[in-house]
Amino acid sequence: MAxxxxxxxxxxxFESLESTGYNPFNVSFDRVLSPTEGVIAGRRILLLGTxxxxxxxxxxxxxxxxxxxxxxxxxGTTGSRVANGSYGGHRQLERHLADFYGRQHCMVFSTxxxxxxxxxxxxxxxxxxxxxDADSHASIYDGSRLGHAQVTRFRHNDPDDLDNRLRRLxxxxxxxxxxxxxxxxxxxxxxPLREFVEVKRKWGAYLVVDEAHSLGVLGRxxxxxxxxxxxxxxxxxxxxxxxxxxxxxxGFCVSDMDGFDILRVASRPYMFTASLPPAVVAAVTxxxxxxxxxxxxxxxxxxxxxxxxxxLGDLGFHVGPEASPVVSAIMPDPKTAFAFWTRxxxxxxxxxxxxxxxxxxxxxxxRSSVSAAHSRSQIxxxxxxxxxxxxxxxxxxxxxxxxxxxKHPTATLAGAEPQDALAxxxxxxxxxxxxxxSKAMAKYYSAFRRQSPGRAxxxxxx
Amino acid sequence: MQNSAEQIRxxxxxxxxxxxxxxxxxxxxxxxxxxxxxxxxxxMDFVMEIEDALxxxxxxxxxxxxxxxxxLVAAAQDLKGGx
Ligand SMILES: Cc1ncc(COP(=O)(O)O)c(C=O)c1O
Numbered sequence: 001m002a003x004x005x006x007x008x009x010x011x012x013x014f015e016s017l018e019s020t021g022y023n024p025f026n027v028s029f030d031r032v033l034s035p036t037e038g039v040i041a042g043r044r045i046l047l048l049g050t051x052x053x054x055x056x057x058x059x060x061x062x063x064x065x066x067x068x069x070x071x072x073x074x075x076g077t078t079g080s081r082v083a084n085g086s087y088g089g090h091r092q093l094e095r096h097l098a099d100f101y102g103r104q105h106c107m108v109f110s111t112x113x114x115x116x117x118x119x120x121x122x123x124x125x126x127x128x129x130x131x132x133d134a135d136s137h138a139s140i141y142d143g144s145r146l147g148h149a150q151v152t153r154f155r156h157n158d159p160d161d162l163d164n165r166l167r168r169l170x171x172x173x174x175x176x177x178x179x180x181x182x183x184x185x186x187x188x189x190x191x192p193l194r195e196f197v198e199v200k201r202k203w204g205a206y207l208v209v210d211e212a213h214s215l216g217v218l219g220r221x222x223x224x225x226x227x228x229x230x231x232x233x234x235x236x237x238x239x240x241x242x243x244x245x246x247x248x249x250x251g252f253c254v255s256d257m258d259g260f261d262i263l264r265v266a267s268r269p270y271m272f273t274a275s276l277p278p279a280v281v282a283a284v285t286x287x288x289x290x291x292x293x294x295x296x297x298x299x300x301x302x303x304x305x306x307x308x309x310x311x312l313g314d315l316g317f318h319v320g321p322e323a324s325p326v327v328s329a330i331m332p333d334p335k336t337a338f339a340f341w342t343r344x345x346x347x348x349x350x351x352x353x354x355x356x357x358x359x360x361x362x363x364x365x366x367r368s369s370v371s372a373a374h375s376r377s378q379i380x381x382x383x384x385x386x387x388x389x390x391x392x393x394x395x396x397x398x399x400x401x402x403x404x405x406x407k408h409p410t411a412t413l414a415g416a417e418p419q420d421a422l423a424x425x426x427x428x429x430x431x432x433x434x435x436x437x438s439k440a441m442a443k444y445y446s447a448f449r450r451q452s453p454g455r456a457x458x459x460x461x462x
Numbered sequence: 463m464q465n466s467a468e469q470i471r472x473x474x475x476x477x478x479x480x481x482x483x484x485x486x487x488x489x490x491x492x493x494x495x496x497x498x499x500x501x502x503x504x505x506m507d508f509v510m511e512i513e514d515a516l517x518x519x520x521x522x523x524x525x526x527x528x529x530x531x532x533x534l535v536a537a538a539q540d541l542k543g544g545x
């Protein structure tokens with residue numbers, strides 16, 4: 001037992017969760033019926049926590065492709081692409097992705113997590129520098145640790161802070177590689193990519209963008225935030241995953257950089273793991289085809305995202321600064337997040353709980369992800385369950401009223417400390433709905449930052 | 463600008479005090495995560511304040527080595543060359 005003594009605090013937390021009957025980190029689906037419905041403990045549940053952005057998991061053509069590939073090529077590859085050989089499908093998928101992005105090179109990895117491990121650890125060597133957005137996904141942090149580069153972080157979505165940190169490194173030898181994400185998976189906010197590109201140019205750094213949550217979501221053709229921001233030429237490496245909008249599993253990196261293919265024999269997370277099975281490769285290839293040829297899916301997804309994000313905001317929940325398929329309601333503390341999550345599940349709605357340190361600023365989040373496959377009535381039903389639960393728990397006003405301090409921004413906040421970070425953030429967010437979205441975001445975060453460098457103080461949190 | 467070792471020490475103490483949401487007594491020997499209840503991200507966040515105040519970068523592997531408040535003071539002094 002001594003070996004696990006170090007996990008005693010974590011075990012305590014886990015056990016206290018189990019004793020409440022449901023544990024958000026240990027959910028098991030009896031069956032999944034469609035991209036938007038499943039069965040848990042014998043009950044039909046509306047799914048709002050899946051990352052299944054385009055709803056392609058049950059697309060008949062995607063399934064047919066997977067079945068046909070399994071019949072003709074078998075269930076698995078039983079080895080790594082380097083040691084045991086690639087199949088034609090791996091190469092074809094790489095060509096299709098390179099073509100989709102208009103880039104010369106593509107490498108496919110067995111998961112999105114490994115794509116970050118494989119790319120970041122191989123790009124930056126011992127004397128190089130990785131500069132990460134502070135809110136980066138765990139796979140970006142882990143990929144940084146797997147390599148031998150010096151790693152520093154800059155404040156989330158803050159180009160001035162990035163500039164400052166590159167300035168400090170200016171006299172230090174070695175290449176500088178900046179890593180940001182398209183849509184951030186916790187609050188659904190996007191990176192100010194144009195500003196980052198300016199900073200990158202100024203210091204001669206390289207730029208990696210992880211489009212895990214923005215592939216198939218943003219951009220005219222669905223290539224992600226770099227396309228939406230019109231800066232694809234300045235993004236040296238795009239990393240992404242097949243596990244969200246493409247409904248499968250796997251990861252990739254595309255680039256135009258000469259010599260890119262050397263990474264196939266330098267990147268350990270590419271070399272020393274088994275390649276994707278034929279079924280997955282075929283399904284993802286078909287899903288990419290659907291992504292490219294059905295732009296209506298993206299439209300439907302964003303309509304749902306806006307409806308849900310605005311709906312929660314109007315009810316009085318504190319939500320992220322912009323509408324995206326990731327919609328998180330900020331909870332006062334982890335206990336309330338669990339209570340909220342459990343009540344929603346009991347009412348037939350599945351969401352996610354996200355806790356620090358996986359979340360920014362020590363926030364406890366009730367996280368939802370919407371899909372193009374959700375009907376309008378499903379979104380509205382979810383909103384009504386959020387409304388009921390929020391009122392039961394006293395998190396939102398009894399009636400959906402616009403609080404006076406929104407209408408009169410200079411008035412003191414009723415029922416909350418005026419210096420309360422969230423209240424300030426929330427107010428600036430509402431006010432800034434009228435202003436540019438990037439401004440709203442800056443305000444939202446600077447409100448947090450001013451309040452406390454370590455931890456945001458939350459309504460009711462003493 | 464050169465900061466004396468003592469200036470750096472008091473700067474780290476001030477930043478840590480500001481990062482905690484309640485007043486807590488601590489000394490050079492206090493363990494930052496176990497003694498003060500800051501998680502890994504909260505530690506990295508407050509280290510940013512120190513980096514800015516001293517205009518230095520403390521790489522993540524150096525932060526990972528830090529266990530006590532004194533370790534952090536030493537790392538900052540080392541990187542600032544203020545010893
Ligand atoms: C930003 C980001 N990068 C990478 C990953 C890893 O992708 P995967 O789960 O497909 O391995 C995720 C999601 O889990 C993510 O949110």
